[in-house]
Amino acid sequence: MLDLSGKIALVTGGSRGIGRAIVLRLAEQGADVALSYKGNASAAAEVVAAVEAMGRRALSAQADARSQQGAEGLVKAVLEAFGRIDILVNNAGITRDNLIMRMGPEEWSEVLETNLFGAFYTLKAVTRPMLKARGGRIINISSVSGQAGQTGQANYSAAKAGLIGLTKAAARELASRGITVNAVAPGFVLTELTQDLSDDLKGQLVDRTPLGRFGTPEEIASAVAFLASDEAAYITGQVLAVDGGLVMM
Numbered sequence: 001m002l003d004l005s006g007k008i009a010l011v012t013g014g015s016r017g018i019g020r021a022i023v024l025r026l027a028e029q030g031a032d033v034a035l036s037y038k039g040n041a042s043a044a045a046e047v048v049a050a051v052e053a054m055g056r057r058a059l060s061a062q063a064d065a066r067s068q069q070g071a072e073g074l075v076k077a078v079l080e081a082f083g084r085i086d087i088l089v090n091n092a093g094i095t096r097d098n099l100i101m102r103m104g105p106e107e108w109s110e111v112l113e114t115n116l117f118g119a120f121y122t123l124k125a126v127t128r129p130m131l132k133a134r135g136g137r138i139i140n141i142s143s144v145s146g147q148a149g150q151t152g153q154a155n156y157s158a159a160k161a162g163l164i165g166l167t168k169a170a171a172r173e174l175a176s177r178g179i180t181v182n183a184v185a186p187g188f189v190l191t192e193l194t195q196d197l198s199d200d201l202k203g204q205l206v207d208r209t210p211l212g213r214f215g216t217p218e219e220i221a222s223a224v225a226f227l228a229s230d231e232a233a234y235i236t237g238q239v240l241a242v243d244g245g246l247v248m249m
Contacts, residue, residue, distance in 0.1 A: 002229040005030035008082045009228065010075070012036045012065060012122055013092030015044040017191040018141065021217035022089055023047055025225045032057035034078040036092065038064070057082065065092040065118030066110075075125040084133060087228045088126045090119035090163075091141045097152045108155045115159035120166060123181075127174065135178040137228045140167050141220075142183040142239060147247045160185075164239055171237030180236040182227045187243025189215040210245030 009026045013019040014035025023033050024047070033051055037044040037060060044060040051058035059081050064070040078085055093115040096107040119140055130136035145153050146160025164183055171181040188205045197205075206212055223242045226232055241247055 002029045002225050002231065004087075004225070004229060007031040007086040007228070008078070008084055009033045009087035009089065010035070010078050010085050010122075010126070011089040011091055012063070012074075012118070013038070014089075015040050015047055015060070018186065018189060018217045018220050019089075019091040020047050021221040022091060022224050024050060025218065025221035026087065026089075026228065027051040027054050027056045027058070029225050029229070030056070031087065031228075032082060034059040034061065034082065036061050036063040036065075036074050038062070038092070065115075065122075066113040068121040068124075071118065071121035071125045075122065075129075079129060085126050085129055085136070086133075087137045087139070088122065089139045089141065089224055089228075090122055092118055093141070093159075095153070095156050097156070099152055100154045103154060111155035112159050112162075115156065116162045116166070119163055123166070123170060127179075130179050131174070131177050136174075136180075137232075138170065138174075138179065138181040139224050139227050140164075140181070140183045141224075142167070142185040144185055144187045144241065144243050144247045147185055147239070147241070167239070168237045175236055180227075180232065182232070182235060182237065183239045184220060184223045184227065185239050185241045185243065185247070186220045187215055187241070187246040189217060189220060191217060208246060209243070213244065215242060215244060 009031045014023040015037035048058040063074040142163045143160040145157040149157045167183040
């Protein structure tokens with residue numbers, strides 16, 4: 001069993017879906033966990049209560065992923081509460097799907113600012129304390145869309161591909177201080193977003209996936225927990241696809 005006892009983790013966008021599953025898995029493995037959320041305070045409070053019920057410390061903070069000041073304030077709050085940050089999971093993200101010819105500039109910029117700029121701001125904010133500690137784990141949640149592209153998701157695909165580039169560049173910059181930086185690229189996962197898809201579209205997505213089913217948030221969380229652990233100490237700059245074989249590279 002992966003042991004994260006005594007570790008302090010920060011998960012952005014940790015109140016629902018994949019982010020919630022990641023928070024709970026890290027806590028199950030022994031970590032104290034802080035999470036950020038955009039607007040759903042009650043969902044964040046429920047996750048905090050679930051973590052505390054395991055006997056771990058938890059903290060939630062509202063933060064706008066698009067704001068550098070917000071990222072800096074979030075990291076500062078976690079450092080004040082817990083003293084350090086050992087694990088950062090950049091999970092916060094949104095979709096604004098549309099065909100390129102119909103996509104407005106605000107749909108483009110909002111997704112890039114949230115999914116890519118936000119990850120950069122939070123990563124940047126944790127680098128100084130991690131460098132000082134001479135160690136850390138950073139895991140960015142990318143997507144199969146960033147590896148293969150998806151119709152109607154030029155903004156999302158570009159942001160998630162950019163996140164892979166950020167992962168590799170940061171891995172090179174931070175490796176000398178014992179900080180690893182990796183990405184997890186989920187395939188089609190059952191969340192609140194995908195539950196609203198039509199049965200026909202769900203069937204098409206399953207047909208495209210070699211393992212013949214959707215993934216679960218818990219399966220993504222398991223990959224994150226591994227990359228956050230000491231067992232993954234010699235892995236950096238990598239993209240771990242958890243996608244049922246959808247994208248084979």
